[in-house]
Amino acid sequence: MSEKNKGVSRRNVLKVAGGAMAATGVAGLAGAKGKVEVNVGVRGKRARRAAENAADHVVRDFDSLDVMTIRASAKAVKGLAKRKNVRYVEKNGTVEALAQTLPWGIDRVDADVAHSNGDTGSGADIAILDTGIDSDHPDLQANLGTGKDFSGKGTWEDGDGHGTHCAGIANAVNNSEGVVGVSTEATLHAGKVLGDDGSGSFSDVAAGLEWAADQGYDVASLSLGASSGSSTVKDAVDYAYNNGVLVVSSAGNSGPCSDCVGYPAAYSNAIAVSSTDSDDTLSSFSSTGSEVELAAPGGSIYSTYQGGGYDTLSGTSMSCPHVSGAGAQLMAKGQTNTEARSTLQSTAEDIGLGSNEQGYGLLDVEAALNGDTGGGGGDCLDATQWPSGTGSSGAENIDTVALGGDVSKSSADNAYEDFTCAGPVTVSPGGSFDISLDYSDGGFDSHYANVYVDWDQNKDWSTATETVVMQDVSDDTSTYTATVDVPSDAPTGETLVRVRLSWNAFDGPSATGEYGEVNDFTVEVQ
Incomplete structure (x- = not known):
């Protein structure tokens, strides 16, 4: 039931200039002449004194580590490396700050403008009903709440990557590294309704929806679908929606086609989301139909991935969490699920696609939040x-x-x-x-x-x-x-x-x- 299209994987790895730590010898100093700056791993007082004697200048003497950073001649450093009580000598290399990437989809729906206006989604709860979430991911940890496994795996940890990717789109932390989500401070909850092979049963999905409603979560994000309906899933969608949950679902990846929106997106109490590319055209894979309510970026979306890394995926699976994050932002400001749904509709941007392709239009997060008056009055913002x-x-x-x-x-x-x-x-x-x-x-x-x-x-x-x-x-x-x-x-x-x-x-x-x-x-x- 999942939608997945992997691109080139990118990992969040520190870039270290110079060689890796060596057990013995001089790392990263081959051919070095003149003065060099090195880290010296010592063993005991005699080794420490030897490092001090070799140094022209002690840059740093670690209190809790048997390590000294010194500046010395290359010849003296090579002599230190030969001592048995010196554990290692390495060039004092550099690391580079990892800049945070603003994915094109977050930029296109003006979520970054909402962030600069102070809108973070803090206080809202998003249930990611998917393959789970990587609980150790540095871009998700601060926002992670709880989770529950419905797939029989025994853990809600993500063994596939799809759920982690969707979680990052909806709500990755704004922390100067990796990526940033539509919302940045809502709480993520992992409902593992799909196994590590990316598939799950109607019953599993229904159980996840029931759980999200019973927990009182604000948004249920379902980046999954089937070509045929299920009375059980429909009952669960209705139950969640009638109990205050904003249910958002991917329209499906059956395009090009007409009247082919999948389930549960096709149910009236779910927001069906189609996919657009960076030039505002409909993604070639996106399902269309009268049930489409909103369009959102879904082509080549860069986001968090299993194992602490990042990946580029395409699908209406990626469109769905854009809307989920926006819904969380509105509900954090006091709107009910029905009010948030109406606000998202009324502030969507007409990008010239057919109504069966874009519904009310392309998601516009900043306009939706700017139009939110906390339940009073009316802003005409179309x-x-x-x-x-x-x-x-x-x-x-x-x-x-x-x-x-x-x-x-x-x-x-x-x-x-x-x-x-x-x-x-x-x-x-x-x-x-x-x-x-x-x-x-x-x-x-x-x-x-x-x-x-x-x-x-x-x-x-x-x-x-x-x-x-x-x-x-x-x-x-x-x-x-x-x-x-x-x-x-x-x-x-x-x-x-x-x-x-x-x-x-x-x-x-x-x-x-x-x-x-x-x-x-x-x-x-x-």
Whole structure:
């Protein structure tokens, strides 16, 4: 059930200049002349005195080790090496700091921007339901919680590498070495539902999901799949989701194909994730279908691997933990699994792929976190649908979208833009809430605005449940607040609201046909 495509393995090994330690003789000093700096392993006081006498300068005398670092002539050093009570003499070589790599996928989804903003996922729990996790890996140790084996192996340690790779994508430590994850300080839990051969049973996967839910973990990351469904796995997905777990699953590696999303990704209570390459194209191997909810980087992803090393793998298995790490970030900030799911949807970036390929779009971690208002208000951040050259500004619980002069009007036809509100609005069926429209003077006699509110989030305005507010506002009116009636069948509690604004502006009587630009026209959703 696993998806795996190994690249060239890279190990986290110190680079040491000079020779290795020698039992006898002079390591790394062949042909040396003049003054040299060496480490001398001594045995007893006589050897220490001999090293001191040979030295022009004692650089370091270790208190707890029978070692001295000295500068001396090459001739004197070679004489020391011949003494029986000198254990070794080696050149005092250098080691190099291992720079941390920013994998292209982490960069592409702007997770690094989120890190610089202080978002780390601290306090969230991610269950990696996979082949296990390497508990000794230096990039994962600090974030590792507990684990459980469901495969019959007897240990949740990773004997394959796939689970460790996924864990690093989701949540590798930001520690100046190795790699960094989407989240950096969440707690990882290893549910070993796949054996060291990369396969497992439906029952094992279901047991892992049940465990994640019963433990109260925030995210269950499933980089695995099967071509056919399982009622047992579906029951487990539903159980986990209904108990507050954000279930994320890889769409599958059956591409190129259509309508071939695997299971459990195809279940409605799981987020199905497709794969993109570094040029924002769909990965050739990625499964597609109407169930795809988000796209994320999956081609040639560099991450942690079994044995303390690193490897480059490709697959929707790699896409899945990108979304899992982002979900953990949102839930660490107080969002529920359903709120986090809606936020990820509404802030995804449209990269021009088909809806069956990208779903709502490419994961955008920074936008999702920037849109998170802790459960209050609404930020309209779907910038991919704004006219080119426009931008947004806003404060907590409010966002202002400015439509600039490039949306010029040459006819009476209404223009429109869609704004997806990332922050949930608390509503009650049959109740109401307010939308505030702020019209700045653009030099026109009148502004006409229609506001449509879609409760279904189905991306199809023709079939959406809509509330329409119409207003004719003259130049001497700067703001207008409309009360939006909540349908009796609207979802209860906190929900996302998608708003479409259409407008028409003209200079002079409409009969003259003197239409112009819309300048500094803003809409505020509070």
